[in-house]
Amino acid sequence: MKPPGRRGLLAAGACALLLAAFYLAAALLTTPLSPYLLPPLALSLPCLPAALASPSGSGYSAPGAAALAEAAVEYATSETVPQQSREEIGLSLAVLRRRAPLRLLVFGLGHDSRLWHALNPGGATVFLEEDPAWYRVVRAQSPFLRAHLVAYRTRLDHADRLLAGYRSHPSCLPGSGGGGGGGNNATAALMRVRGNWACPLALHNLPPEVYETEWDMIMIDAPKGYFAAAPGRMAAIWTAAAMARSRRGEGDTDVFLHDVDRRVERAFAEEFLCERFRVGGTGRLWHFRIPPASRRGDAAGGSDRRPFC
Numbered sequence: 001m002k003p004p005g006r007r008g009l010l011a012a013g014a015c016a017l018l019l020a021a022f023y024l025a026a027a028l029l030t031t032p033l034s035p036y037l038l039p040p041l042a043l044s045l046p047c048l049p050a051a052l053a054s055p056s057g058s059g060y061s062a063p064g065a066a067a068l069a070e071a072a073v074e075y076a077t078s079e080t081v082p083q084q085s086r087e088e089i090g091l092s093l094a095v096l097r098r099r100a101p102l103r104l105l106v107f108g109l110g111h112d113s114r115l116w117h118a119l120n121p122g123g124a125t126v127f128l129e130e131d132p133a134w135y136r137v138v139r140a141q142s143p144f145l146r147a148h149l150v151a152y153r154t155r156l157d158h159a160d161r162l163l164a165g166y167r168s169h170p171s172c173l174p175g176s177g178g179g180g181g182g183g184n185n186a187t188a189a190l191m192r193v194r195g196n197w198a199c200p201l202a203l204h205n206l207p208p209e210v211y212e213t214e215w216d217m218i219m220i221d222a223p224k225g226y227f228a229a230a231p232g233r234m235a236a237i238w239t240a241a242a243m244a245r246s247r248r249g250e251g252d253t254d255v256f257l258h259d260v261d262r263r264v265e266r267a268f269a270e271e272f273l274c275e276r277f278r279v280g281g282t283g284r285l286w287h288f289r290i291p292p293a294s295r296r297g298d299a300a301g302g303s304d305r306r307p308f309c
Helices: 006-029 065-077 086-099 113-118 132-141 156-168 208-212 234-245 263-273
Strands: 103-107 124-129 146-149 217-220 253-258 278-282 285-290
Touching: 065 113, 086 217, 086 253, 086 278, 086 285, 103 113, 103 234, 113 124, 124 132, 124 208, 132 146, 156 234, 156 263, 217 234, 234 253, 234 263, 234 285, 253 263, 263 285
Parallel strands: 103 124, 103 217, 124 146, 217 253
Antiparallel strands: 253 285, 278 285
């Protein structure tokens, strides 16, 4: 057979390129962002099918597409760096990709709040913030966020005392049902946080929806924990651990703790979130996957040294 000449090779190559372009354009058109992903020049080419030459629609129809677009614009035009690095955000994103839409509880409002809201389309994302002034700033900028102003009764300079003495408060321990006294496995698996004022580490007066929701993912990146009078994250960590072990539904609770380079965060994580439940980490972020106590076979608590573990 006579090999094709140069003109034949060029024609075959051109056909292949046109076919590839057609299939790429068709693929792009299946996304809700297709009019923005296809360059205007490509849309005006006469060789494209009529459907590509005249795109139309009614805006972002896919759930969460508008929120993602707004978050993209926000970060593309902002000079403010989010609290977490790209690698740290990627660790949480891997869970969101696998489990979303989910119920996400975030301790703290920040420059990345829009991002967490947008990355959970169709889910419930709730933020808890302790600083009234900062709460007003973020809510003014992003009034669509579901956020609550909350109060803490702990101080960072009391962290060592709280860690050393929490075992003397029965209401802080697994096996008490959160209300003191002994209990069976059922009450142990339902550690009480709401109204548990007797435990100094319990966030006992949060909004009702926080207690009435079983959270699939909890992000602890607040409250402040870098000066003596700051609340510190001791109560947030204990409360997250208590909620995770009290889960009744299927699945585990993915808990992320930021700033583990600090001594207090690291110590309370090891005590309440437990090294055996840590499944990953990068930078200053640790990831724990905590099963409910009802599935552990140790609902009454772990060792005497670390009752939560």
